[in-house]
Amino acid sequence: MSPRPLFLLFATTAVACGGAARTATSTASHPASVAECCLDLGRRVAAEHRVAAIDVRRFSQPQYWSAIEPFLTSPSLRVTPVGASTHGLPLRAITFGRGPTTVFLWSQMHGDESTATMALADLMSWMSRAASERDPVRDRIASQLTVVMLPMLNPDGAELFQRENAVGVDINRDVRRLATAEARTLRAVRDSIKPAFGFNLHDQNARTIGRPGNQRVAIALLAPAAEATNAFGAVRSDARLVAARIRSVLEREIPGRIARYDDTFNPRAFGDLMQSWGTRLVLIESGALPNDPEKQQLRRVNVIAILSALDAIATGGYRTENADTYTAMPVNSGSAVDVVIRGAAVVMPGQSPVRVDLSFNYDDPLRGGRARVREIGDLDEVTAFDTVDAAGLFLHPAPAMLTESRGALWLRIGAPVQMTLRRGADAASEVVREFGARP
Template identity: 35%
Template sequence: MSSSISHLLETLNLSHITHSDIQPLIHALKGDAKVSVCHQGNSFEGRSIERITFGNGPIKILAWTQMHGNEATATASVFDLLDTLLSSSDESLVDAASLFTLDIVPMLNPDGAERCIRHNAQAIDINRDAMAKQTLEGNLLMDLVDTLKPHIAFNLHDQSPYYQCGTNGNPSTIAFLAPAFDVDKTIDKPRRLAMALISHMTDVLKPHINQSVARYDDTFSPRSFGDRIAGKGAATILIESGAARNDPDRQIARRMNHIAMLAAMRMLKREHQGDIDDAQLDALQDAYWTIPENTSETLSSLLIRNLHFVGPHSYQASISIKQTARYSNQFFIDAVGDVGVQAGLEEFDAGDLTYDAGSVHTLSTTTIITEESYHDWLRQGVIQFQGPIEYLDNQSPYQVLMNQPLSAGPRALVLQQPAYFLMRRGDSVVAAVINGKLIKLT
């Protein structure tokens, strides 16, 4: 059975989601008798912020997304969750409406979403406003917490693509945290429940993304809403959506959020029915600490390993290449040398190859660059062009350099510069990095 929004879920298969993207789903839900949609308030610039309520049961859950405007993955996930609950496609939760009261704010920061930025229209990071309380959006959230008094709070975010799951080489596609509510990191009954739920969710996710679920650092952050809400007695769970290989729009993390929240609801149902005792909760709490740590900035978009650099002082080095920002299409040289535990979303072993900075070709007439012809230019050692800009007709999928100084010398790369270089085997160019994209030419 389809829900009122099933036919609209594919419209959220996006790398970023704005206020207008969710309005068709909000409108459809307003006509669904199984939910209520409440206009909760407005953003600084006057955009509407809605609250969607499913069920009227004793287990109260509050979830909010896009507190940071450029962190949209879970916004799609909460609509996936609603679709499952409304269509009764999960047999273990057919009675969910009588067990749960689920309140969802699907986009807390629509102004930031409009600009695809972290902050709101006041240039304030809402998630650092829990003490100062100078944002309309933050005050709206805290008022909801005080009014609804949720037992469970899902604080849903996105994180940098460069978090690694421990040091195992895998991205942290999902990172969980049961936030501390004081500097001593006290574990009270709600925080223990949050830890237990996270352990269960981790186990459920393992068959889908094994060794890509991590545990976020629990240093107390008094300005952050999750920590403050945990202090109000809610079992608070931070879910950070991260990168996965070959998944630029984070649809894998979207699905994992959906699976994880359903798993939490199933466990809460069992606990409510008395099927989980204190010993089991204690065991799950202990298991929480075995989840690998979420290791910051130890992943790259592309990692070239063991490339040879030839000259009076020859050497061999690995190269870490990263994106200037998540939604940027520019990539730069981040690190060169022994990169330690750094891993890559894509990796290439250049152990038998030699670095070549490439050469510049001067155009004397209009030249069409296709994917195939650009590969031919690269094989000839040409990495960029100069001349009147109208002479270059780039029809290839690559960002071809034109009239720019080479960003690296003949013997060495330069940090923080655009990622463009060639790799040779003997006299033949066999691979290239063009704006952080690996091109194999053999």
């Protein structure tokens, strides 16, 4: 089960060592132009190297490996078996480059968080051309870095598109006990290659908003705390600059939609512990973008982010970033609701209308469709992605939305949304708008 000897395959390329890891010296004196390179190049890689066989956010591990198979024959990529999932699906690392600085990226340790896994496929396609085509950025990454990618760490979870693994464990809370095969694999790869830099690639709640600004967060970044005091030591400070570089580039792609993730130290989580073990660790969380139900736009944003970070590490250009670029980011601040209807009078049969606000969420925050009531009452402090001003109007729940008992009716939290906004309390008055399935 523990293919430890296989890790020796990394040994020839992994000379970096924990907190004392050597990193590439800076060769770039124009940080702006370096950033420029990676925004345009990232867009181009995302478009020209998009692995078309993966085009929705839910896919299985066999589908993924068959999609990237064509690139893995490239002499520029090395595939290393590193373990197996609980159900025996193979876990493999793909390595690019032979440089002195080792960078480790792993994705989808939560099975329903696949955005970065898609982006890694596109990047592997681009990397696979290194032997046949010259590209200054790619050549620089290949000569300065050894990039080890472990996509879809939790293939059993991905099979059901769920967060946890096959025995219900959240792998990102298993760093201390290492009870799961997947966590043991992640720890073993980390110990084998001792990466100087690491990227922990996730998707966060699609309804998360950043404050100030109250915008839906597309990308949240974090240089996780390495200790409960939340201090910025040398390792975390470097990670902060890498995150700052990612923000600098992405602000020109998705302005105002980047935030900082909660930085409370979590001793059960891999990112936090890796930072304490000396790897400069950046967490990248994909949230959501408008009109991007399968996260294909966010996939492009991930390609730009990862490429920008790799290049900044290869050139040493991240050191020219300002810590304030990281510190001054908006912060993840809870969730918005999908829709709030403000100031409508709810019309219940046989009762006087009650003037309230009503919020509801779609079952799928990305695709919309079926929705359920979330809260009714004074929702002045609630932030919504879509606000309907219904002052002076009347909200008529359809019978199917109401619960009946002994001849009386209830409007309950969680009820399936099926209602009509009308001009009057009369059920025949003019319709302003319908919500949910038509009565």
